[in-house]
Amino acid sequence: MHNMYPKKGRVILHVDMNSFYASVEMAYDSSLKGKPLAIAGNVEERRGIIVTCSYEARRYGVKTTMPLWEAKKLCPQLIVKSPDFDKYRKASLAMFDLLRQYTSLVEPVSIDEGYMDISGCHEIGSPIEIAKSIQQRILQTLDLPCSIGIAPNKFLAKTASDMKKPMGITVLRKRDVRDRLWPLKVTEMHGIGEKTGQKLESLGVRTIGDLAQANEVQLRHALGINGLKLRYRANGEDSREVDPDSIYEHKSVGNSTTLPHDSTNQKELLTIIHGLSEKVAVRLKRKGLAGQKIGITIRYKNRKTITRSKTLLNPITAHEEISEEAQALFKSNWNGDAVRLLGVTAFEVIEKQEAYKQLDLFSYQHEAKKEPLFSAMEKLQAKYGKKAVQKGLDYTHDSGTNLRAETSFSKDFLDPRH
CATH class of the missing domain: 1.10.150.20 (5' to 3' exonuclease, C-terminal subdomain)
Structure with missing residues (x-):
């Protein structure tokens, strides 16, 4: 068995659940198996958007993010259900608990996928035997399908798991x-x-x-x-290690500025916060990150400094959203005294592609509709300058309570301490 493991190097598995939300629904209701099923928000409305769908639905051309009306046009018999994120989180936690029975080196990267380093597991079996065991046990105990990639590093393991779905096991070596x-x-x-x-x-x-x-x-x-x-x-190279503690990481991206003069002008101060938020958004975008908490720093004329933050229901990266949250924090915490310094920070940042949303789809659709606008604005600003096109701002309006019914499906949800 030792011969099936490299003397130097690692054996990494990437476990990727297949059509996760739809599969969980099928596990709870076996009558849905083998049928075209889609998970979508606002299922009573034509403007709902597909979150995910079963492989049976995909055969008709139904895809993630497709408008519900278009999906039903392609597949009139499509069964549509609203998301039930309590079910999905429960299934995810059970899946990761099962993976940890093989090795402590398990790194969740989202609600439905994770890496395992099985380099020291030669006593359990060969890499392929371990992958088959994991796949069968997840299917038998949770009634959920998964695909698994086996490789010497994370990148190749992730690539391998995508090569055969559903229920595939693929080995990808550097020489391949x-x-x-x-x-x-x-x-x-x-x-x-x-x-x-x-x-x-x-x-x-x-x-x-x-x-x-x-x-x-x-x-x-x-x-x-x-x-x-x-x-x-x-070139098949990736030196990243499987890090079980990555779910505890808390990083930040922020910008601050000392004002040219102490100010009590609210409009001026909010304009500065808006500008700082833009800088934070640009840095987040450049790094491919999203913030799960927004914070502000206010330093007064007498050098007294306060910091206040708000944990968001959903990770954000857009300039306007960061600005909205930061301005609301400022309005609710500024005591009216002259301000010397302002700062805006995105805390607990995660990779944007790992920021899974719990969608009741009001905000999902709202965000999806804004994306073409933001993309068009960015192109125009890149060509003609930032002042060529701008979104109107109302600095005196108090946005009040954030009513977006969203929840992050980031790695925090996989933190066993919760």
Whole structure:
């Protein structure tokens, strides 16, 4: 059995639950099995949006984020259910508890996926035997399907788990990268979205193989340090360790400024907070992060300093949302004295792609509808300057209580201490 494990290096599994929300619903109601099922918000309304769907529904062309009316047009017999996040969280916690029976080196990355380092598990069985055992036990005890990737690092394990769904087990070694990954389109690589793909294509990088051999100077100029990281990944390299404690990490991104003169002008102070929020949003976007808590710092003329923060129901990254939260905090905590310094900080930041939302879909749809607008604004501002197009602001309006019924499905939900 020792011969099936490398003498140097690691064996990493990536466990990815298949069509998780829909599968959990099927586990609770077996009559739904084998039928086209979608989870969506505002199921009574045509403007609802698909959160996820079963593989039976996908055969009809139904996709995540598709408007409900379009999905029903493609699949008239589609069964639609509202999300039940208590069920999903319970199933997720049970799944991770099962994984920890094999090794303590389990790193949740979202509600329905996680990494395992089984390098020291040769006494249990071979990597493939362990993967089969995990897959079968999750199916037998939770009635949920999953796919598992087996590889020497996180990137390849994640890539492998995507190769065969549902209920697949795929081994991907470094020596397989040239034949199995390099011919694929660069946009099929984990970690590359549409915008990054467009930038890479402008450099003549169309396949993962092209990226693996791309000019480092050009990549860094176009994508910053992330360009070099992606090239590294395209060559099958990834030095990240499986970190069980990553769910406890709390990081922050913030900006502050000392005012040119002490001020008691609320409109001026709110304008400064709005500007600081924009800087925080830009840094979050550049790093691919979202904040789960927004905080402000107020330093008065007498140098007394206070900090106040608010934990959000849902991670945010957009400039307007950060500004709204920060301004509301300022209004409720400023005592009216002259202000010397202001700061805005996003706390407990997580990777944007790992920020899963609990959607009652009012806010999901609201956010989805805003995305094309923000994208168009960014393009116009990039071409003609920031002042070319701006969203109107009302600094005197008190937004009051945040009524968005959303909840983060970030790693905090997987923290066993909760």
